[in-house]
Amino acid sequence: MSRKLVVAAAQLGPVNLGDDRASVVARLVAMLQESAARGARFVAFPELAFTTFFPRWWFDNEDEVNDRFFERSMPSPVTQPLFDEAQRLGVGFYIGYGELAAGESGSPNHRFNTAILVGPDGSIVGKYRKVHLPGHADHKPEAAFQHLEKKYFEVGDLGFPTYRYGAGGVDLIAGMLICNDRRWPEGFRVLGLQGAEMVVLGFNTPTENLHYPEPPALRVHHHLIMAQSMAYQNSIWLIETAKAGVEDGFRMFGHSVIVAPTGEIVAQTVSEDDEVIVATADLDLSDDLRRTMFNLAAHRRPEHYGLLVERVGVEVTPAN
Amino acid sequence: MSRKLVVAAAQLGPVNLGDDRASVVARLVAMLQESAARGARFVAFPELAFTTFFPRWWFDNEDEVNDRFFERSMPSPVTQPLFDEAQRLGVGFYIGYGELAAGESGSPNHRFNTAILVGPDGSIVGKYRKVHLPGHADHKPEAAFQHLEKKYFEVGDLGFPTYRYGAGGVDLIAGMLICNDRRWPEGFRVLGLQGAEMVVLGFNTPTENLHYPEPPALRVHHHLIMAQSMAYQNSIWLIETAKAGVEDGFRMFGHSVIVAPTGEIVAQTVSEDDEVIVATADLDLSDDLRRTMFNLAAHRRPEHYGLLVERVGVEVTPAN
Numbered sequence: 001m002s003r004k005l006v007v008a009a010a011q012l013g014p015v016n017l018g019d020d021r022a023s024v025v026a027r028l029v030a031m032l033q034e035s036a037a038r039g040a041r042f043v044a045f046p047e048l049a050f051t052t053f054f055p056r057w058w059f060d061n062e063d064e065v066n067d068r069f070f071e072r073s074m075p076s077p078v079t080q081p082l083f084d085e086a087q088r089l090g091v092g093f094y095i096g097y098g099e100l101a102a103g104e105s106g107s108p109n110h111r112f113n114t115a116i117l118v119g120p121d122g123s124i125v126g127k128y129r130k131v132h133l134p135g136h137a138d139h140k141p142e143a144a145f146q147h148l149e150k151k152y153f154e155v156g157d158l159g160f161p162t163y164r165y166g167a168g169g170v171d172l173i174a175g176m177l178i179c180n181d182r183r184w185p186e187g188f189r190v191l192g193l194q195g196a197e198m199v200v201l202g203f204n205t206p207t208e209n210l211h212y213p214e215p216p217a218l219r220v221h222h223h224l225i226m227a228q229s230m231a232y233q234n235s236i237w238l239i240e241t242a243k244a245g246v247e248d249g250f251r252m253f254g255h256s257v258i259v260a261p262t263g264e265i266v267a268q269t270v271s272e273d274d275e276v277i278v279a280t281a282d283l284d285l286s287d288d289l290r291r292t293m294f295n296l297a298a299h300r301r302p303e304h305y306g307l308l309v310e311r312v313g314v315e316v317t318p319a320n
Numbered sequence: 321m322s323r324k325l326v327v328a329a330a331q332l333g334p335v336n337l338g339d340d341r342a343s344v345v346a347r348l349v350a351m352l353q354e355s356a357a358r359g360a361r362f363v364a365f366p367e368l369a370f371t372t373f374f375p376r377w378w379f380d381n382e383d384e385v386n387d388r389f390f391e392r393s394m395p396s397p398v399t400q401p402l403f404d405e406a407q408r409l410g411v412g413f414y415i416g417y418g419e420l421a422a423g424e425s426g427s428p429n430h431r432f433n434t435a436i437l438v439g440p441d442g443s444i445v446g447k448y449r450k451v452h453l454p455g456h457a458d459h460k461p462e463a464a465f466q467h468l469e470k471k472y473f474e475v476g477d478l479g480f481p482t483y484r485y486g487a488g489g490v491d492l493i494a495g496m497l498i499c500n501d502r503r504w505p506e507g508f509r510v511l512g513l514q515g516a517e518m519v520v521l522g523f524n525t526p527t528e529n530l531h532y533p534e535p536p537a538l539r540v541h542h543h544l545i546m547a548q549s550m551a552y553q554n555s556i557w558l559i560e561t562a563k564a565g566v567e568d569g570f571r572m573f574g575h576s577v578i579v580a581p582t583g584e585i586v587a588q589t590v591s592e593d594d595e596v597i598v599a600t601a602d603l604d605l606s607d608d609l610r611r612t613m614f615n616l617a618a619h620r621r622p623e624h625y626g627l628l629v630e631r632v633g634v635e636v637t638p639a640n
Contacts, residue, residue: 126640131621134613159624161639173638183553183613185505186620190627195636211612218582222552225583229549232542233503262538263545290634292531293454293503297633300506301451304479307510308628313617314610316515318493319481320446 003283005170007198007239008035008043011256013273014245015052021078024050028095029085031276036089038278041120041168046243047096047179047202048113050079053243054098055148056206056250058139065152070100070111074124087122092167094118094200094239096178098152099129113153115176115202117163126163128176129156132184135210145250147210149180160190165198172197172283175236179203182226182240185233186308192234193296197283199230201240207251220255224265232263235286235294245272261286323603325490327518327559328355328363331576333593334565335372341398344370348415349405351596356409358598361440361488366563367416367450367499367522368433370399373563374418375468376526376570378459385472390420390431394444407442412487414438414520414559416498418472419449433473435496435522437483446483448496449476452504455530465570467530469500480510485518492517492603495556499523502546502560505553506628512554513616517603519556524563527571540575544585552583555606555614565592581606 010031015024028045035043048054054069074097075083086093099114113130133155135147165174175191175198182201191199205223207216223240231238237260244254251272258267258279267277330351335344348365355363368374374389394417395403406413419434433450453475455467485494495511495518502521511519525543527536543560551558557580564574571592578587578599587597 131624132619134619155621156624162637163640164638173636180619184620185509185553186625186628189505190625193627193631193634194638195634209612212608214608218584222583225545225548225552228545232545233505263542264538288532288534292529295633299452299454299500300504300632301475302629302632304451304476305506305510305629307513308506309622309625311513312620312622313615314513314515316493317482318484318514320483 003170003172005168005172005281005283006039006041006278007258007281008038008040008276008278009239009241009256009258009267009269010035010043010045011241011254011269011275012046012049012243014247015243016248017052021050025079025082027274028082031274032082032085032089032091032093034276035278036091038276040278041091043091043093044200044239044241045093045095045202046241047115047204048098049095049202049243050097052247053204053252055135055152056145058146058148066100066109070098072100074116083118083122086118086120090120092118092120092165094176094202096202111153112156113149113178115178117165117174117176117200119165120167125165126161126176127158128161128178129158130178130181131156131160131187132180134180143210144208145206145210160187162191162194162196170283175199177201179205182230185230188230188234192236196234196236198237198239198281201238203240204243204252207253216253220253223255224257227257227259228263228265231259231261233294235261235289237261237281237283242269261289323490323492325488325492325601325603326359326361326598327578327601328358328360328596328598329559329561329576329578329587329589330355330363330365331561331574331589331595332366332369332563334567335563336568337372341370345399345402347594348402351594352402352405352409352411352413354596355598356411358596360598361411363411363413364520364559364561365413365415365522366561367435367524368418369415369522369563370417372567373524373572375455375472376465378466378468386420386429390418392420394436403438403442406438406440410440412438412440412485414496414522416522431473432476433469433498435498437485437494437496437520439485440487445485446481446496447478448481448498449478450498450501451476451480451507452500454500463530464528465526465530480507482511482514482516490603495519497521499525502550505550508550508554512556516554516556518601519558521558521560523560524572527573536573540573543575544577547577547579548583548585551579551581553614555581555609557581557601557603562589581609
């Protein structure tokens with residue numbers, strides 16, 4: 001039986017501070033419809049899709065942050081139309097949002113950078129909370145912008161779960177990651193060891209490097225080599241979807257991609273605006289690779305990998 | 321103080337079954353001299369550099385294999401001229417060879433796919449025994465060729481050590497890998513966690529896939545995306561040197577590369593024959609990267625990486 005799933009990456013152009021949720025949901029619904037019309041039965045939306053990429057600003061008032069940028073429930077009245085349209089079309093999706101999870105009675109709320117996997121019936125199949133939070137927690141008033149993910153989010157507490165997922169008549173094992181996770185082979189491999197066949201990832205990546213001057217083209221190069229190598233070395237289909245363009249004066253690059261387990265980019269956006277790309281993902285394409293080169297059981301040697309979990313950062317410990 | 325080391329990759333063309341060690345050593349010495357003349361103070365030679373890539377054949381007689389393809393000591397009378405010339409020129413090097421390590425009295429010998437790091441004084445600084453052995457241990461008479469590394473070698477028993485290394489007035493932390501290791505992020509990261517700044521790797525890679533039809537250009541694509549992503553995600557200089565060309569009718573691709581910590585290929589061979597490429601490796605180029613994006617201590621989350629060492633191969637274990 002063929003296991004071909006037509007998938008889409010639905011890149012969002014800018015979402016400015018002044019844009020309300022309803023207008024964003026309308027754009028997402030329009031791209032869901034376009035994806036379905038082009039045959040897709042699964043659509044990957046970006047990270048923090050309903051709002052601007054707010055970690056670029058320092059806000060003193062945490063209540064304001066919670067109210068403006070986080071979701072207390074998903075779906076909510078304003079996001080419900082996206083779920084309804086998915087159910088109507090029979091199209092599943094991935095989307096990222098700021099999650100405000102109520103703490104125990106009297107304890108503070110928990111905030112996560114979260115993604116969910118929604119089935120073609122509009123129900124939530126699984127959740128992931130971002131583990132590799134980039135940036136910093138302190139205010140850097142001298143910088144052109146901030147990257148305050150370490151201030152606004154807690155480290156994800158769900159690990160790297162995989163989920164049985166069905167769409168378009170195909171059953172598969174899916175995993176989720178978010179943005180900066182795409183640079184960390186550890187997370188991908190934990191998904192691969194659980195049998196992930198498709199990994200979905202949304203991102204927001206500034207065109208300029210906050211920390212030091214770096215050519216913007218080099219940043220896109222990094223994005224592309226990482227996407228290709230992660231897909232190849234884990235024999236997975238990988239969908240990476242950007243929120244792109246100039247949000248209130250701050251530019252983010254696009255280059256949303258769909259990558260085959262061969263490490264080949266099979267679809268890529270060419271704009272920094274709302275844009276849908278579609279590809280046919282043959283879930284069996286990686287069978288040969290999984291049987292030979294990346295037969296993990298035959299070739300991995302965890303007895304020599306101890307430092308991966310015993311050590312967090314670099315310690316200069318030469319043998320001589 | 322500047323920490324710039326001029327490095328070379330000295331790619332070998334074919335070494336056929338009929339070529340004796342002395343003729344190969346003469347070619348290596350010539351490339352060592354060419355590298356030195358072009359300013360290099362460190363030269364990376366290939367994997368199993370002194371012989372043909374013998375795991376492509378099944379041999380019944382193990383004593384014959386040991387005598388023809390393995391080294392009982394390093395240096396040996398026939399390989400000594402390479403070490404002598406390195407000392408004379410003040411140029412360090414990496415080279416791979418089949419290592420026959422004597423067992424305990426009465427026990428069998430141990431065979432490893434080994435690489436050594438040799439200082440500019442001609443002395444051996446460190447050793448690595450290949451961990452990720454590709455291929456198979458059984459005879460596949462129906463195949464066009466064999467890939468019998470799992471027959472002829474034991475899995476390396478030294479882990480992934482790093483070494484303090486000095487050449488050309490620069491002190492650095494170096495690691496070694498061999499061939500198929502370049503596809504496994506685990507080994508690179510174990511080196512990175514110990515402070516490796518430069519990783520050296522020799523390889524022999526067939527142009528044709530033994531196991532299933534695969535476009536040769538795709539195999540080179542895999543080689544290049546992996547080299548770039550491994551260098552970038554570990555903030556290392558990476559030198560990967562091929563033995564290339566047609567050995568007794570079996571072709572191997574070249575594409576030896578020197579890759580900067582930015583993930584950019586700064587030098588690449590264009591032949592499948594003896595060929596030297598040279599680049600200036602600024603060991604401080606990765607300082608910004610190590611301080612920000614790949615500050616491992618700030619961003620890694622080993623509490624979520626347990627499966628990397630608890631599980632060898634894929635087990636389909638979805639959360640739902």
